[in-house]
Amino acid sequence: MQSVPVRGLIPQLPRRAWLILGGDAVSALGTGLTLPFFLIYLNQVRGIELGTAGPILSTVAAMGLVGNPVGGLLTDRFGARWPAVTGLVLAAAGTAAMIGVRSAWQGFLAAGLYGLGAAITEPSFQALVGTSVPTDRRSQVFAVRHASLNVGLSAGGLLAAFTVSFSSAQSFVTIYLLDAATFLVLAVVISLATRGHRQASPIAAGDRRVPPETQAARGYREILTDRVLLPIWLSVVGVFAFGYAQLYSAYPIFATRTGGLDAAGLQLTLVVNTVTVILAQLVVLRLMDGRRRTRGFALSAALMAAAWLIVLWAATGTAGSSAPAGFAVAMFVFAVGETLLSPTLPAIVNDLASDSTRGRYNGAYSLAGTAGIVIGPAVAGTVLGAGHGPALFACMVLVLGLVALQAFRLERLLPASANLVAATRAGSAVQVGQGEGTRDG
Known part of the structure; x- marks a missing residue:
């Protein structure tokens, strides 16, 4: 079997797609910094019982039940750019708010804000990824995203291993600030990568669909x-x-x-x-x-x-x-x-x-x-x-x-x-x- 050079494995994607995927990988690095230590931080650093810390973590996922459909609807109504940026800003705010958590209700509030922002972002970001390439490159761009996400998460986990000390609250403050910053980095990347880009509307001839505003409604x-x-x-x-x-x-x-x-x-x-x-x-x-x-x-x-x-x-x-x-x-x-x-x-x-x-x-x-x-x-x-x-x-x-x-x-x-x-x-x-x-x- 003929060997395949490494360069031959890398799909040819537009520059805009690489920018978006690069920003996504940076954001994943931030998540890799904090997510493995979520329960440890709440329990050992902030003194919240595990029986309460667990439901606080579950709040992040539960907010997706609200945020995912809202993000999709906003994307169809206003385009993918601003829902994605807004969601990322909310996620950054929720992540930064984790620094000030001292009680259970504050933990639920911060986790809920983070989860809602991330959930609103996901469908709009998926739409951005899907439209950043020609239709015949969609499988490639989503595959590259999966690989780059894992690279980012792994790099974040590795960096956290050298940064976090369970006896130092300041080390957790540092990683949560870095995580919040990576969300903002992705928001800036999306804003720059999509500036001046208009999403085409290639509705096939004979398609009786109504205008986007009416459909979104x-x-x-x-x-x-x-x-x-x-x-x-x-x-x-x-x-x-x-x-x-x-x-x-x-x-x-x-x-x-x-x-x-x-x-x-x-x-x-x-x-x-x-x-x-x-x-x-x-x-x-x-x-x-x-x-x-x-x-x-x-x-x-x-x-x-x-x-x-x-x-x-x-x-x-x-x-x-x-x-x-x-x-x-x-x-x-x-x-x-x-x-x-x-x-x-x-x-x-x-x-x-x-x-x-x-x-x-x-x-x-x-x-x-x-x-x-x-x-x-x-x-x-x-x-x-x-x-x-x-x-x-x-x-x-x-x-x-x-x-x-x-x-x-x-x-x-x-x-x-x-x-x-x-x-x-x-x-x-x-x-x-x-x-x-x-x-x-």
Whole structure:
């Protein structure tokens, strides 16, 4: 097999896209600084009981149930630029407010403000990312975003390891100020990158859609009747509730309590996951050249299911001395599944939307992810608390398997133009016809 040079793996994206993705990576670095220490900061530094600190952290995700649809609606009404900037400013204010938290109500207020701002930003930012490239580069730009996010989060976590001292409140003040600053950096980048840019409105001839202002006023009822969007929405809830959300909720508890993995071993397996995402994302994107997005999504869900099956095998004693290696393999497999998701569903959603509905389509997509993140840990806590860990992971495997099968049903509903990953190689072209992709050159 002919080797692929590193430069050949990097998609050719417009300068505007790279600016937006760069700002996003800087913001992710700030999140990596603070998020791992959220509960530690509230409990050990500010003296708030863990029983209260946990719900304060949950407030961040819960605000997405409000902020995601609001952000999508504002994007369709006013364009993506100002909702994104406004959300980032709110998130920065909430992050900075964490410095002054001394009581539970202040923690809830700061976390709520941060969560609302981040939630408003997400659908508008997704719309900005989706429109920063030609339609045939949407899979590439969302894949690059996933890789750069992981790079930023990892760099932030590494920097925090050398910055934070549990005995020093000032070190936490420093990282929260840095985190707030990175939100503002992204806001400035978006303002500069989108200045003078007008979003086109390529409404097809014969399309009887009403003007954007009227559509935005209708809210979400119109798009939620989309027979293609609904199965996508349910699939996203399934993948996030029983995939992503369990990576930091059920998996650590099950692997350590039932599987006997120590803290260092657990951290090592999570590092395997992150490093795999960073190194494999662009390789996987290249391998998907000219292939159907729905097939990539089906394989993504199947690999996540396989990862939990390996965890179940490693934790229940049948793996024996191979259990630690089994957990590491599971995290590798899960990471490859992640890299297959990023260039598929977000790109499909943006291809299905028109410019006048793009915000709400992305708002619905973000809301599905938020719902999964809220549902997943709640289910995990209840079932693991009752001592049914193996049953939980077996059910997670089943649900993700059903999501993979749903992807093949989705394939029959999607227009061919929304179901193909364009080639990343310079000079190559992908032609779409009758639902099939062919490579030219």
